[in-house]
Amino acid sequence: MTDLALAVDIGGTKLEAALVTTDGRLVDGSRHRGPTGRERSVADLDAAVTKVVRAALSSVPDGARLVGAGVGSAGPVSLDDGAISPLNLPLWRGHPIARQVSELSGLPTTLRLDGQCFALAEAWVGSLAGCENAIAIVVSTGVGSGLIVDGRLVSGRTGNAGHVGQMLLRDVVDGEEPVEATVERICSGPGTVAWARARGWSGTTGEEIVADALRGNDLALGALRRSTRGMAQAIVSVAALLDIEAVSLAGGLALGYPGYVDDVAADLDRFSVLPHTRAVEVRRSSLGADAPLIGAGGLVFRL
Amino acid sequence: MTDLALAVDIGGTKLEAALVTTDGRLVDGSRHRGPTGRERSVADLDAAVTKVVRAALSSVPDGARLVGAGVGSAGPVSLDDGAISPLNLPLWRGHPIARQVSELSGLPTTLRLDGQCFALAEAWVGSLAGCENAIAIVVSTGVGSGLIVDGRLVSGRTGNAGHVGQMLLRDVVDGEEPVEATVERICSGPGTVAWARARGWSGTTGEEIVADALRGNDLALGALRRSTRGMAQAIVSVAALLDIEAVSLAGGLALGYPGYVDDVAADLDRFSVLPHTRAVEVRRSSLGADAPLIGAGGLVFRL
Known part of the structure; x- marks a missing residue:
């Protein structure tokens, strides 16, 4: 079996989900995007997460399995409760993104600030x-x-x-x-x-x-x-x-x-x-x- | 047996050695001081290290044993080779302090910058x-x-x-x-x-x-x-x-x-x-x- 990670990135204008290999590549065809933005309601944003995560989950190739999920988000984040309050998404305050992704995927889920994820990527394969x-x-x-x-x-x-x-x-x-x-x-x-x-x-x-x-x-x-x-x-x-x-x-x-x-x-x-x-x-x-x-x-x- | 550490601190005007307990206290009577300074020769400085380290080693109480040595020093330090070149001791350049202390004591020896040792002490018991x-x-x-x-x-x-x-x-x-x-x-x-x-x-x-x-x-x-x-x-x-x-x-x-x-x-x-x-x-x-x-x-x- 090939191990894969579910990756989610939450930004001020869009959110994305994809599958990532153990050697730091995106799985072809696994990347999905949804809209975010200042005016989006909590229900809209929640639904956008659900949609891109489900789309990415449905992209798992034969012979592969998901071993965990990672979420990068615009800040501030709160690691204590896995929640985010992105400055550019003012209606989403204290959103429990780690729990949401974990419930959608059944995977252990780790949250970090988007800038931290960027550094981790560059240090890994960049x-x-x-x-x-x-x-x-x-x-x-x-x-x-x-x-x-x-x-x-x-x-x-x-x-x-x-x-x-x-x-x-x-x-x-x-x-x-x-x-x-x-x-x-x-x-x-x-x-x-x-x-x-x-x-x-x-x-x-x-x-x-x-x-x-x-x-x-x-x-x-x-x-x-x-x-x-x-x-x-x-x-x-x-x-x-x-x-x-x-x-x-x-x-x-x-x-x-x-x-x-x-x-x-x-x-x-x-x-x-x-x-x-x-x-x-x-x-x-x-x-x-x-x-x-x-x-x-x-x-x-x-x- | 009580475990103790040999501690050495190298500064611009003095150097000291003492024994430290596992709960972050200095052993009474184990602290010894020698002079350093801008004009001191390499031989003087080497001898001062030897003297204070031997004095501290002779202070080990009955029922105690030394398990390692730590050296804090004015910088810059070089962790690659355990050497120091303190700015205020200009004649001592690339001095292999970790090797010297290890040879004197027979102990595995770890070197760090003095400011780092200060922070470690405050975070430990301060x-x-x-x-x-x-x-x-x-x-x-x-x-x-x-x-x-x-x-x-x-x-x-x-x-x-x-x-x-x-x-x-x-x-x-x-x-x-x-x-x-x-x-x-x-x-x-x-x-x-x-x-x-x-x-x-x-x-x-x-x-x-x-x-x-x-x-x-x-x-x-x-x-x-x-x-x-x-x-x-x-x-x-x-x-x-x-x-x-x-x-x-x-x-x-x-x-x-x-x-x-x-x-x-x-x-x-x-x-x-x-x-x-x-x-x-x-x-x-x-x-x-x-x-x-x-x-x-x-x-x-x-x-």
């Missing part, structure tokens, strides 16, 4: 394979991550470890009121767009800013340099603290702009005080849109 | 007992730390995890050259003194700045507030990343100034974006000068 200490960061609408420390995926006390986007980059200027200056505000797509627009750039999306930068527009280039510089500072801090060997970058901004990874690597050298932060390798994520489901499957085979 | 996710930070001449993540002490790739002092707090101002603005530069004793002196304060030490702050001197108070504010920002970043439940503070500045811990706790609330960083408890270290040796013993019993 750009961080073989790394015992590493971080995988998604630079997109938000900035999220997952951490591998001493060979193990980090969950944290409540299950919400990995919020590199909420690290602070900027000191408060003496005598002024404290301002929010998170990594996410400085490095994310919306943060980058807002910085450029405040200086006269007329576009509205991260895709446009990447396109304008590739045409040589100075404001677009400056906005992306601000993102890469902030990302390098964040990575220096993570590396000083955790002595990691590599970082994998993903997301529209980091993978969309061809110079992103190289610029971050150059600034990492520039901002480093310690040899072990200077030595960190900056890589491009290699798994693309499959990473969340592969990582959810990894919760069964690789946790 | 202010972080029972915590599965926490950080212990020393705010002194430098700023070092050790991390407990998902119940385990974090070593990192090369053994140098815990450098909270080399995290970056301040964004680089656009158009200006990047400046070093580490947590250590902002929060440490020397960093705090330098800030106050640049504004006209005439003292020279962290002890003086604490004394002047207690007398109500505005510059001294401002300098300490800058340290506590920077420390709170660093803890917010660590907590966002690792979802920790508590932080333990130690060191001359953090324990010497009575308001330090409360000020950090108040700023932690002020700078937090996420519920799980706001909920972090700030505590005073409870083990004092025994922590390094207890933690080195913990490498035998609690790693």
Whole structure:
């Protein structure tokens, strides 16, 4: 018999389920998608989970058996009760997703934050394979991550470890009121767009800013340099603290702009005080849109 | 038979050895100290290790046996070959301390960074007992730390995890050259003194700045507030990343100034974006000068 994992990924605009092999591949034809979104009712969301999970379960090939289920979800999550309250799905609060998937599948079910699943996938079969200490960061609408420390995926006390986007980059200027200056505000797509627009750039999306930068527009280039510089500072801090060997970058901004990874690597050298932060390798994520489901499957085979 | 650990702690001005019980206490009369320091030769330092280790070994009580040795050291350390190159002992480079202690004692010997031993001690029998996710930070001449993540002490790739002092707090101002603005530069004793002196304060030490702050001197108070504010920002970043439940503070500045811990706790609330960083408890270290040796013993019993 071939062992397989049921993998479920819950995001702000869609949810997916698929079957994952013991060597970290998706089973052909097993991937199914349903809609989520801000306005979806609890009943709609519950039904969408049921539908994609049942579709994936019906895809089990002859000669294979399911040995467990893994769920990755947008946060916050609560590992104590296997429940999720995704910020972008405001009507779903404390939804017991682990119990729902377990009841639908009859399988032991493990829940983790989506950024953690992404890191697990990259460390299993992606750009961080073989790394015992590493971080995988998604630079997109938000900035999220997952951490591998001493060979193990980090969950944290409540299950919400990995919020590199909420690290602070900027000191408060003496005598002024404290301002929010998170990594996410400085490095994310919306943060980058807002910085450029405040200086006269007329576009509205991260895709446009990447396109304008590739045409040589100075404001677009400056906005992306601000993102890469902030990302390098964040990575220096993570590396000083955790002595990691590599970082994998993903997301529209980091993978969309061809110079992103190289610029971050150059600034990492520039901002480093310690040899072990200077030595960190900056890589491009290699798994693309499959990473969340592969990582959810990894919760069964690789946790 | 009672099991004991041989514990060794190597610092910039002294080294110590002692015996540690399975419940995290030092055996009375087993603690021995020798000198270190910038000018000490390799032969002097080697001899000092030999002397304190032999003295501790001769303190084993009747009915007890040694089961292992643990060494905590100022960094950097290299776990691959059990060697140390403490920054403040410049003549000792790549010293094979683990082999030396093992040969002197006949015991299996484990090496870790001193900040990591401190955290292990606090998590074992100190202010972080029972915590599965926490950080212990020393705010002194430098700023070092050790991390407990998902119940385990974090070593990192090369053994140098815990450098909270080399995290970056301040964004680089656009158009200006990047400046070093580490947590250590902002929060440490020397960093705090330098800030106050640049504004006209005439003292020279962290002890003086604490004394002047207690007398109500505005510059001294401002300098300490800058340290506590920077420390709170660093803890917010660590907590966002690792979802920790508590932080333990130690060191001359953090324990010497009575308001330090409360000020950090108040700023932690002020700078937090996420519920799980706001909920972090700030505590005073409870083990004092025994922590390094207890933690080195913990490498035998609690790693």
